[in-house]
Amino acid sequence: MKGKLYLLRVLQYAFLLSCFILAVFPFFWMVVGATNTAVDIIKGKISFGNQLIPNLNRLFSDYDVTGIFWNSCKISLLTVLGQLLFSSMAGYGFELFSSKTRERIYGVVLLTMMVPFAALMIPLFRLIVSFNLLDNHAGLILTSLVSVFLVFFFRQSFKSFPKEIIQAARVDGAGEFRIFCSIVVPAMKATYAAAAIYAFMTSWNSYMWPLIVLQSNEQKTMQLLISTLSSAYFPEYGVIMTAIIISTLPMICIFFSLQKHFIHGITGSLKQ
Amino acid sequence: MRRWLPLFLVLLLLLTILGTTVFAAEKSGKITIWAWDPNFNIPVMAEAKARYQKVHPKVEIEIVDMAKADVEQKLNTVLASGAREGLPDIVLIEDYNAQKYLQAYPGAFADLTKKINYKDFAEYKTELMTLKRKIYGVPFDSGVSALFYRKDILAEAGFKPSDLNNITWDRFIEIGKIVKEKTGVAMVGFDTADGGTMRIMMQSAGQWYFDAKGDPHIVKNDAIREAFLTYKKLVDSGITKTTSGWNEWVAAFNKGETATVLTGCWIIGSIKAEASQAGLWAVAPTPRLNLKTSVNYSNLGGSSWYITAKSRNRQVAEDFLNATFAADRDLYQKILVEQGAIGSYLPSQNGPAYTEADPFFDGQKVYADFAAWMREIPPVNYGLFTYEADSAMMTVMPDYLAGKINLETALKRAEDQLKNQIAF
Amino acid sequence: MAEKLPPLTLSSLDKKRRKVSFNNRYGWFFISFCLILLALFMLYPIISSLIMSTFSSRGMISRYVGLGNYKRLLHDTVFLQALKNTLLFFIIQMPIMLFLALMIATLLNNKAIKFRGVFRTGIFLPAVTSLVTYATLFKMMFSLEGFVNRFLMTTHLISDPIPWLVDPFWARITVMIALTWRWTGYNMVFYLSGLQNIPDELYEAAKIDGANALQQLGRITVPLLKPIILFTAVTSTIGTLQLFDEPTSFASGGVTAATIGPGNSLLTMSVYIYNLCFKYMPNFGYAATVAYVIVILVAILAFVQFKLAGDRR
Structure with missing residues (x-):
């Protein structure tokens, strides 16, 4: 019996470890790639080379990477803030002050998740032009201030929030918006952390819409830069890998710092 | 004092007029240019910009570097939305797409018939940008096709350079078999999703997927039938090395795994990227099909510069292109040497860079060859639906090559798919 | 919920109505920003593309086809x-x-x-x-x-x-x-x-x-x-x-x-x-x-x- 259990454990670890290696290996390779030349990478070399500095030099001398990185940061941070605020407010509104009309609206809102973005691009572009926001980061941020997925996510989370606390605050004479800001939000920190990771992920990696809205070199984002780099007849893979590492770092940092909350946050939203 | 005032005003007015005329002579304003490929078109344009700005320092030029698909996506979105804003002044358009954009977005591009001396450009290029007798755009690089081959490998199999001159595809396959047998090296790289070779074959016979009226012309098209048969012979002969995607295909000849490369001349940069193979390469004209109409010259790819009609600085943009790509012979020498870019501006082709022997090709004057072949390319109207047709061809190709369907069925299916795709 | 007993039936009805209006006031308030944004950047493009789907087009040139597509x-x-x-x-x-x-x-x-x-x-x-x-x-x-x-x-x-x-x-x-x-x-x-x-x-x-x-x-x-x-x-x-x-x-x-x-x-x-x-x-x-x-x-x-x-x- 003991031996059987032992064997099971070993199998379990072996399974987990192989999943882990499979998941992490491409990252390892990416780092190796950044230290090699394009020809070496194409030929399939998987040991560290000495090209990191030349690759970095090439990247930073050909493109304003600092500026582009900052653009990405600015857009993502503002988008995340907006999405957290407006989506959580909406989720709260739908959950705590429900009515027949609003439930119907909620259904329609959820349906919009299913429309592919490509179908909306042209009318959306027309709108941005009429607002005079072309080639402007505001054009990107404004259109993504609300995420339907997050409205849904927040509403699910608020379901588990103890309503008595809100009642008590009302009796104390607190206004509804103040209750939301100073009682509900702090209590749901984990949910916000989870939502922040999700929002940051989508905003940081978004590509098609920034491509359409942004026009000049100064406004570009990291994803657009990487796409440009990979489009050459003969792509400089070492340089591309270096750029990719730079663009992945913030994602990994944010996930590492918020990951504890992430799991708890999702847990909260999934309680019924 | 009061008496002087009118005089003073008149003087001021005169000065202003004088000032503006002086300024008008001096070009100024900002133009934006969209293009793709940071190793090719972008540095070429940067060179043109630097040369122009030496003469006109007040003109600001921004070159926006994007992926090719991205340029096309942006251009379509902005044009379709009908917005006046958001377009560049100059945009690079691939020749296969030119007629499509010109006809789908009437009035979007500037008519340059009277602004550019088109006699200076290769005929087949201007043909592509002509719509209802008006000519749009300034021709840029040529995709004149060529057979690049490894002299050393072919010599090992017993072939002299003259054995590869002006051959047919059948001869090419025969040579390939011997090369494969004697050296073990594959003759040519082959990508299952790539329609490039098909286009080279068609144009060498002066044919395209469409007839003169613009209707699909596949089942009864000699050149396409012959091309399909040749494709199958190529694959069945076992002389190809299968690759998937661009990088693998490039890697195959960089690693010396194929004896030849058959594509547009713009590939030269990628061939030269493998410095260890210097001196081993040579170039011959493209093989021709088994048809009387087929010649040993063809084309793959190539693109041209277009000015948008609503450009705020249209005159500056026109002047810029006229002074650089339609006049500056030295510019063409420079980009030939640095980027391997072969322009279709004929007067540039007796310049020094074109007549020089290239040590990478063991002293062969490859650029002079390209220039000579370029004049012989049969002009073809690519029409509106090259990509739809390409997709229809290559969708049936795997089944045809595997022997699951015969030629008639394959062509019929392709034509049906194409007809459906281009319905309006 | 700790509510006081209603002294009169009329006022209890009134209270109910007041509760509904309270609910509505804050309900709309909390979702309003989201709805305005979605109406602009989601609903408008969706309707616009639905209309578009009844046309067949070649770039700027288009033709009404109804359900033809x-x-x-x-x-x-x-x-x-x-x-x-x-x-x-x-x-x-x-x-x-x-x-x-x-x-x-x-x-x-x-x-x-x-x-x-x-x-x-x-x-x-x-x-x-x-x-x-x-x-x-x-x-x-x-x-x-x-x-x-x-x-x-x-x-x-x-x-x-x-x-x-x-x-x-x-x-x-x-x-x-x-x-x-x-x-x-x-x-x-x-x-x-x-x-x-x-x-x-x-x-x-x-x-x-x-x-x-x-x-x-x-x-x-x-x-x-x-x-x-x-x-x-x-x-x-x-x-x-x-x-x-x-x-x-x-x-x-x-x-x-x-x-x-x-x-x-x-x-x-x-x-x-x-x-x-x-x-x-x-x-x-x-x-x-x-x-x-x-x-x-x-x-x-x-x-x-x-x-x-x-x-x-």
Whole structure:
């Protein structure tokens, strides 16, 4: 019996470890790639080379990477803030002050998740032009201030929030918006952390819409830069890998710092 | 004092007029240019910009570097939305797409018939940008096709350079078999999703997927039938090395795994990227099909510069292109040497860079060859639906090559798919 | 609720009305920003593209066709192939991925396993990578002489290289592997959070009753996780039917590529939409029609999934 259990454990670890290696290996390779030349990478070399500095030099001398990185940061941070605020407010509104009309609206809102973005691009572009926001980061941020997925996510989370606390605050004479800001939000920190990771992920990696809205070199984002780099007849893979590492770092940092909350946050939203 | 005032005003007015005329002579304003490929078109344009700005320092030029698909996506979105804003002044358009954009977005591009001396450009290029007798755009690089081959490998199999001159595809396959047998090296790289070779074959016979009226012309098209048969012979002969995607295909000849490369001349940069193979390469004209109409010259790819009609600085943009790509012979020498870019501006082709022997090709004057072949390319109207047709061809190709369907069925299916795709 | 007794029936009615208006006032207030933004940036484009779907166009030149675009779909072999490819991914890849995610999550929920945090982070990591990154990596790894084939050949698992991206069948397999790699960890996190709500005592009791691991999974985990499984299934359905990134980046045959994967084996509906807009003669009306086919399909599939899960709504 003991031996059987032992064997099971070993199998379990072996399974987990192989999943882990499979998941992490491409990252390892990416780092190796950044230290090699394009020809070496194409030929399939998987040991560290000495090209990191030349690759970095090439990247930073050909493109304003600092500026582009900052653009990405600015857009993502503002988008995340907006999405957290407006989506959580909406989720709260739908959950705590429900009515027949609003439930119907909620259904329609959820349906919009299913429309592919490509179908909306042209009318959306027309709108941005009429607002005079072309080639402007505001054009990107404004259109993504609300995420339907997050409205849904927040509403699910608020379901588990103890309503008595809100009642008590009302009796104390607190206004509804103040209750939301100073009682509900702090209590749901984990949910916000989870939502922040999700929002940051989508905003940081978004590509098609920034491509359409942004026009000049100064406004570009990291994803657009990487796409440009990979489009050459003969792509400089070492340089591309270096750029990719730079663009992945913030994602990994944010996930590492918020990951504890992430799991708890999702847990909260999934309680019924 | 009061008496002087009118005089003073008149003087001021005169000065202003004088000032503006002086300024008008001096070009100024900002133009934006969209293009793709940071190793090719972008540095070429940067060179043109630097040369122009030496003469006109007040003109600001921004070159926006994007992926090719991205340029096309942006251009379509902005044009379709009908917005006046958001377009560049100059945009690079691939020749296969030119007629499509010109006809789908009437009035979007500037008519340059009277602004550019088109006699200076290769005929087949201007043909592509002509719509209802008006000519749009300034021709840029040529995709004149060529057979690049490894002299050393072919010599090992017993072939002299003259054995590869002006051959047919059948001869090419025969040579390939011997090369494969004697050296073990594959003759040519082959990508299952790539329609490039098909286009080279068609144009060498002066044919395209469409007839003169613009209707699909596949089942009864000699050149396409012959091309399909040749494709199958190529694959069945076992002389190809299968690759998937661009990088693998490039890697195959960089690693010396194929004896030849058959594509547009713009590939030269990628061939030269493998410095260890210097001196081993040579170039011959493209093989021709088994048809009387087929010649040993063809084309793959190539693109041209277009000015948008609503450009705020249209005159500056026109002047810029006229002074650089339609006049500056030295510019063409420079980009030939640095980027391997072969322009279709004929007067540039007796310049020094074109007549020089290239040590990478063991002293062969490859650029002079390209220039000579370029004049012989049969002009073809690519029409509106090259990509739809390409997709229809290559969708049936795997089944045809595997022997699951015969030629008639394959062509019929392709034509049906194409007809459906281009319905309006 | 601690409410005082109403002194009069009239005022109680009044109170009820007041409560409704209170509810409405704040209800509308909280959702107003969201609704204004969505109306502008979602509803307007949706209506606009619905109108567009009744036109057939060549760039700026368009013609009213009513429902003609929907009729055209039925005879469009390329569309039918795209539909078939997309549904293949949905039927084969999605269940495998969700099952794998559930397996890993159950293991990582076991407190006897060490380094759970490390495993969890590592396996989630693929979900945070950008598309370009992983497309580039996978294309190189799965090339004919790429890392995967060399590995399989040196370990003598295969004798000839597998034509990963060259053969229509293997091309689909490659994309399925890539999709699974990228999204398993993401779904795992949802299961993991759900599992934390299931009390350990349930499993203890099951063990005493002699239930093995598989029975525990079937009798406790799956039924209790049903809402979450439903959630991941619906979001994955949306993702799969809108599949765009992987096919386009894995199939690119360079500047002269003609099909999406060998013989168009990787063409999905979203890619077809893209091609109709940007690669072919731009027909935005027809493209919008294909987009609404996706919407209808997602709605049907999601409805079926809700029914299968026995959801009350």
